[in-house]
Amino acid sequence: MIKVLFVCLGNICRSPLAEAIFNHKIEALGLGHKFKSDSAGTSDFHIGELPDERTLACAKRHNLTIQHRGRQVNRTDFRDFDYIIAMDDNNLRNLNLMKERYRFSEKQVFLMRSFVEGGDGLSVPDPYYGGEEGFEEIYRILDEAIDSFLNLVKETHQIYA
Numbered sequence: 001m002i003k004v005l006f007v008c009l010g011n012i013c014r015s016p017l018a019e020a021i022f023n024h025k026i027e028a029l030g031l032g033h034k035f036k037s038d039s040a041g042t043s044d045f046h047i048g049e050l051p052d053e054r055t056l057a058c059a060k061r062h063n064l065t066i067q068h069r070g071r072q073v074n075r076t077d078f079r080d081f082d083y084i085i086a087m088d089d090n091n092l093r094n095l096n097l098m099k100e101r102y103r104f105s106e107k108q109v110f111l112m113r114s115f116v117e118g119g120d121g122l123s124v125p126d127p128y129y130g131g132e133e134g135f136e137e138i139y140r141i142l143d144e145a146i147d148s149f150l151n152l153v154k155e156t157h158q159i160y161a
């Protein structure tokens with residue numbers, strides 16, 4: 001089973017939406033039994049909270065289910081997950097510092113948009129301080145990036161439905 005962790009700052013906007021999109025796609029491909037996913041934040045701002053209501057509304061518009069409460073990345077995540085995927089450079093930097101502190105220096109952490117051609121170094125923007133349109137923008141970005149990520153993982157691990 002391949003385990004994937006999506007990470008943003010507070011774990012109420014981008015990462016739970018990424019997790020929901022990913023879960024929807026693997027179920028549609030008949031691969032739900034081959035993957036486990038979760039999401040977390042690098043901060044402790046929203047531990048135990050439901051996702052932002054705009055995240056939930058965006059998910060609902062796209063027929064996605066989100067059943068998640070905010071949590072913070074912890075030491076065992078570096079041991080337990082095969083792919084840890086950050087939404088932006090700040091979270092990537094924080095995750096890389098954490099993996100060194102927890103002595104998981106060999107663990108590679110990825111930037112979400114690095115899976116899309118021409119996306120190296122690009123962040124998934126944080127929609128928290130904006131309106132509904134920002135959540136639709138991150139949905140489109142995540143939808144494309146997760147398709148590319150899934151294609152890479154299926155090829156790398158020779159996964160077929």
